[in-house]
Amino acid sequence: MQAATALRGRKADRGQAAGRRRLPGHLLVVPTAVWTLAFFVIPLAAITVFSFGTENLVTFNVDFGWTASNYAAFGSALYVSSLLRSLALSLGTTAACALLGFPLAFFISRQPPRAQRVLLACVIVPFWTSFLVRTYSWVNLLQTDGPVDRLAFGITGHHLQILYSPASIAIGMTYSYLPLMVLPIYVALERISPDLYAAAADLGARPWRQFRRVVFPLARPGLIAGVIIVGVPAMGEYVIPEILGGGKTLMVGNIIVGQYLDVGDYPFGSALAVSLMVILMAMLFALRRVQPAVEAR
């Protein structure tokens, strides 16, 4: 009995000690939690509350009458078409980033460690330059008689006239988001043991079959992470369309910014922002449901 009590006592002591050891670990979460609460949860709640209000556009006084009229307006053809345009450009950008990013990440992951570090730095270095400077540089690259146009003219004899078109927006977005696709794919590929390549080869798998049966399935989580990291912000992108679209392509992000900064209609802008967020969340949930089935194949 005494032994049992002593054992329980020791277990309890160990439990308390473990609790004391765990406490600092829990505390580590506090800064992030506070940050997220202050700069994500509360603003998100505020935006949601605003989206049900109405605003006097002369005085900018908001009346929280809890109306859904702002959401009803989102159903108009103007906003639906802009949303679809954003969706198409986002999907196109994500697909282009995946198609370009996967081979690049694969190539990097197959290099010796020192070369990998250099190549990864090359991928990341553009991030050290201002996003706006990088985006504006595409204006010079894509403009008539610019380097890209001259190259195309030399090959085809025709000018490209690509600047200020949806194509130039897609190019700019793909360029800007590509590193965000490369890095998670690289991380997934880098974790694949070289033994697996050797084993696949020993079992008679040719390179393409190795890629299809070994590399791609194991890299899929990285690819899915890349799709999310690229696809979500691309959907709400508004700076690149403004600069490279020549103001001729209206995206849902531009409408939201316009409502906030130009019109000052915070409730309607908030309703647009919340609607976009709900659509994105629905897509992410759908992706999450599909993901296990895809990975099981």
Next chain:
Amino acid sequence: MLRRGAALALTVPSAAALLEACSRSSSPSSGTGSQAGSLAGTAHMENYPDWMGTHVVPAFQKLHPGSFIKQTTNSSSSISGTVQQLKTGNFDFGLADVSTTQQAVDIGLVQPPDWSKIPNIKYVGQSFRTAYPHGIPTDYGKIGIGYRPDLVGEKITSWHDVWRLAPRFSGKIVFIDLDRDCMGSALKYLGYSGNSTVPSQLTACKNALIQIKPHLQAFLGVNYGQGLQDGSTVIAMDYDYDVALNQQKQPKIEWVFPAEGMVAYLEGWIAMKSSKVLPLVESFMNFALEPKQYADFVNTTGTAYVESAATPFIGKSISGSTILRPGKAITNVEFEHYLGSATALWTQVWDEVKAA
């Protein structure tokens, strides 16, 4: 949307946050017409970046020791953005166009000017004073046409010519990416007021812009007429100051006062009712209107100006420009007014044009 603010926000990201500029360089003072005295305190001004004569603030502060003018640039210079900034009560006075001013007046933010404290208002042309009654007018910008006659091959005299020539010069025409200026010009093309709030006229305006849109290279928010220099643009809906600037680099560029007329923004400084340093604000306004000080503002910014009396002190490249000099240049000009509740309709029409 914004005018000069757009250039700042897009090209200097750090300046998109609040930018405080308080020049401290020494400069010669000009005491003409201003009384030196005790005006100690700090007046906070909402202003565009660098939209102030280089020497004006230092000269005033030297004249009135203990007085400070602090300028702050908001990240947005849109009407709503500016009005909301002024509504915060953080500013004693601010730069605002006619539309912004009228909205601020409607909300009760603006202190009516005491002209006895600002006698230098006499230097400002009467047409500008009439159009800008709630403060001191400082500058204006006409929206007309800049083009390259050598490349177009014929003389352009009207908005009608722009629409007519668009298919021939498809992809080489740019319009301004600002609803008030672009739609206002399209309304002029159609023979309507540039401040129209009539739905049928706005629908016609939308159709006219959608008609020409396939031929536009872009709606530009910055560097509107830069392409005129190298010929990548042959026709541009453009601001007078921008054409004048580009003309210095490419003399083949010509400015057109469209036959149908044109819209123009008119800007000035308004004092806030909430200001605790109104005497300082009024004194600074009066000081800034002295011809020499005002000329410094014009020489710094390169804007079209509202004081003929300042002409002798203004650089020849500006005062000699028929585009920027007041006088005949403002005949056939309609200043943009506050649209009131029709602002939302304008925004919707503009979005429909952009989405088409």
